[in-house]
Amino acid sequence: MLPVAVDAMGGDNAPDAIVTGAKRAVEERGIPVVLVGRPEELGDTGGIEVIAASEVIAMDDDPGSSVRTMKDSSLVRAAEAVRDGVASSMVSAGNTGATMASALLRTGRIKGVSRPAIATAIPGPSGPPTVMLDSGANAECKPEWLVQFAQMGAVFARTRFDIDTPRVGLLSIGEEAGKGSPFVKESWGLLDAVDWSAQGAEFIGNVEGRDLMGDEVDVVVTDGFTGNVALKTLEGCAQNIMGSLLEAFDSSDEARAASAQLMPALLPLYQRFSADTYGGAMLLGTKGVCIISHGSSNDEAMVNAISVASEMVNSDLVGRIGEAVNA
Amino acid sequence: MLPVAVDAMGGDNAPDAIVTGAKRAVEERGIPVVLVGRPEELGDTGGIEVIAASEVIAMDDDPGSSVRTMKDSSLVRAAEAVRDGVASSMVSAGNTGATMASALLRTGRIKGVSRPAIATAIPGPSGPPTVMLDSGANAECKPEWLVQFAQMGAVFARTRFDIDTPRVGLLSIGEEAGKGSPFVKESWGLLDAVDWSAQGAEFIGNVEGRDLMGDEVDVVVTDGFTGNVALKTLEGCAQNIMGSLLEAFDSSDEARAASAQLMPALLPLYQRFSADTYGGAMLLGTKGVCIISHGSSNDEAMVNAISVASEMVNSDLVGRIGEAVNA
Numbered sequence: 001m002l003p004v005a006v007d008a009m010g011g012d013n014a015p016d017a018i019v020t021g022a023k024r025a026v027e028e029r030g031i032p033v034v035l036v037g038r039p040e041e042l043g044d045t046g047g048i049e050v051i052a053a054s055e056v057i058a059m060d061d062d063p064g065s066s067v068r069t070m071k072d073s074s075l076v077r078a079a080e081a082v083r084d085g086v087a088s089s090m091v092s093a094g095n096t097g098a099t100m101a102s103a104l105l106r107t108g109r110i111k112g113v114s115r116p117a118i119a120t121a122i123p124g125p126s127g128p129p130t131v132m133l134d135s136g137a138n139a140e141c142k143p144e145w146l147v148q149f150a151q152m153g154a155v156f157a158r159t160r161f162d163i164d165t166p167r168v169g170l171l172s173i174g175e176e177a178g179k180g181s182p183f184v185k186e187s188w189g190l191l192d193a194v195d196w197s198a199q200g201a202e203f204i205g206n207v208e209g210r211d212l213m214g215d216e217v218d219v220v221v222t223d224g225f226t227g228n229v230a231l232k233t234l235e236g237c238a239q240n241i242m243g244s245l246l247e248a249f250d251s252s253d254e255a256r257a258a259s260a261q262l263m264p265a266l267l268p269l270y271q272r273f274s275a276d277t278y279g280g281a282m283l284l285g286t287k288g289v290c291i292i293s294h295g296s297s298n299d300e301a302m303v304n305a306i307s308v309a310s311e312m313v314n315s316d317l318v319g320r321i322g323e324a325v326n327a
Numbered sequence: 328m329l330p331v332a333v334d335a336m337g338g339d340n341a342p343d344a345i346v347t348g349a350k351r352a353v354e355e356r357g358i359p360v361v362l363v364g365r366p367e368e369l370g371d372t373g374g375i376e377v378i379a380a381s382e383v384i385a386m387d388d389d390p391g392s393s394v395r396t397m398k399d400s401s402l403v404r405a406a407e408a409v410r411d412g413v414a415s416s417m418v419s420a421g422n423t424g425a426t427m428a429s430a431l432l433r434t435g436r437i438k439g440v441s442r443p444a445i446a447t448a449i450p451g452p453s454g455p456p457t458v459m460l461d462s463g464a465n466a467e468c469k470p471e472w473l474v475q476f477a478q479m480g481a482v483f484a485r486t487r488f489d490i491d492t493p494r495v496g497l498l499s500i501g502e503e504a505g506k507g508s509p510f511v512k513e514s515w516g517l518l519d520a521v522d523w524s525a526q527g528a529e530f531i532g533n534v535e536g537r538d539l540m541g542d543e544v545d546v547v548v549t550d551g552f553t554g555n556v557a558l559k560t561l562e563g564c565a566q567n568i569m570g571s572l573l574e575a576f577d578s579s580d581e582a583r584a585a586s587a588q589l590m591p592a593l594l595p596l597y598q599r600f601s602a603d604t605y606g607g608a609m610l611l612g613t614k615g616v617c618i619i620s621h622g623s624s625n626d627e628a629m630v631n632a633i634s635v636a637s638e639m640v641n642s643d644l645v646g647r648i649g650e651a652v653n654a
Contacts, residue, residue: 209555209558228500229549231536234560236535236536245572248596254588272571
């Protein structure tokens with residue numbers, strides 16, 4: 001089994017948390033890993049092989065030009081490892097746009113795919129998470145791309161979360177078919193015309209922002225602008241409410257004592273809503289499996305991301321997407 | 328002082344909660360109110376005058392056609408009361424689109440305003456709420472409308488929340504000026520060209536979804552599609568997290584006892600994040616002050632909405648918006 005290529009230099013906690021996560025993935029889950037980065041900065045890798053790369057694309061570098069010019073960067077080298085059959089897949093908690101650009105430019109698009117999209121798993125209070133795409137790869141989209149996003153998202157929901165017949169919804173501002181922008185109305189028509197039963201999925205029409213955390217829809221498609229706004233709105237909301245709660249829990253001796261008693265009931269909630277549980281977003285539509293982890297990823301998030309990458313390779317996600325898009 | 332016209336028939340809890348809220352506004356805050364609706368369904372109004380209206384526009388009726396055809400509806404009659412100088416302003420927890428259409432068609436646009444927009448107050452953990460517009464009036468927008476939204480929003484933030492020099496941000500998917508859709512980039516250029524100091528405001532460039540609940544921006548402008556998606560995403564997120572918490576608090580005798588002890592610390596949080604605290608969204612750009620309350624409004628929400636309507640009339644919000652837009 002080929003190793004997962006892990007960008008050791010990407011993310012707010014790189015390289016320490018990345019290396020620790022990679023070591024844990026090997027030890028605890030038996031997944032082969034290869035680290036990519038500056039060997040002299042990685043410390044003890046516990047015997048994990050390192051692909052040397054001398055450059056680092058920073059979190060705020062321009063994605064397109066950095067990937068073009070920094071050919072010896074850890075991101076570009078990780079994507080090349082996948083392209084060259086040295087690694088099975090790649091994981092990075094670094095610059096999102098540059099991760100996407102590296103994967104796209106080095107491994108290429110799956111035949112028939114117009115545009116890759118970023119799929120995010122959004123947890124809710126119950127049931128499996130909702131897959132939303134595009135979460136930010138394409139700020140402007142054509143309606144026909146959303147049909148492919150729906151096909152790719154349905155394959156991902158089935159492969160990753162064991163949802164037999166994923167229900168696909170179109171993000172809009174009203175549930176009726178006529179609601180939304182002209183772009184959404186046109187997308188609705190194209191999505192409604194697909195034979196979804198042949199794809200093992202179902203199109204349930206428009207859904208709204210409040211459905212993203214609910215149980216009524218499994219895959220939500222939208223353009224990358226709206227999807228990214230929704231995603232960051234969710235993240236901000238969850239962080240702000242959680243932050244306020246933690247402050248309240250710590251506001252007095254009584255509150256501290258009471259919240260300690262509540263911990264057994266609250267911990268599962270924290271795990272469910274934590275960004276680290278799902279390990280990161282998935283780039284769908286490229287020939288190589290590519291996971292884009294949150295910049296703030298800790299070692300736990302990296303273990304999860306590496307596990308998901310490995311699972312998606314074993315389940316032939318790329319092959320299944322190709323079949324769905326070309327059916 | 329003219330009374331606030333309250334649509335007694337609109338909202339999930341109409342007419343009971345609406346009538347109770349109206350009575351409380353009169354008794355507790357001394358604000359004159361007139362109810363609009365079917366007199367025989369309102370019960371004891373506590374002496375509050377009623378403008379009779381025989382029809383009710385349902386929550387899911389088509390806004391445009393219902394306002395055109397249901398001329399004796401409570402919404403249309405409420406808007407006419409404002410137009411005819413019988414009431415100072417209107418409040419409804421009914422059909423959002425129909426409330427907007429009634430206000431727009433009966434009271435008209437402020438001179439110079441291209442399109443009215445819905446402004447929502449988004450609470451965060453600290454500081455005054457962030458004003459977001461357009462939250463759903465215009466699914467598709469022109470970049471120049473966003474300049475007016477910014478002007479109207481700045482006036483509203485100053486008048487309603489006492490923010491001296493509101494910081495205006497443009498909702499996008501990256502903070503740098505070049506980030507976003509072509510629509511956002513063009514809007515950025517127009518917003519950046521305005522002399523904001525003459526408007527008593529400041530343009531701080533792009534902001535992201537996670538800033539909506541933060542303290543870095545006071546007014547966020549966006550098209551009505553993106554704004555409505557963001558708003559409903561926020562509402563869904565807050566509801567889901569709160570719901571999960573309440574379930575955890577009620578999951579055992581120990582949890583119930585501990586959460587009872589935490590209540591003094593949690594209640595202020597609940598009040599801060601509750602949709603009822605701000606009474607509803609504000610339609611900006613029409614000649615009459617119009618408040619669009621949440622469909623689920625209780626009597627407390629109605630008291631707050633009626634108070635805000637009265638305050639905004641007393642502060643001449645409409646006149647101030649006219650000055651800002653025509654400066």
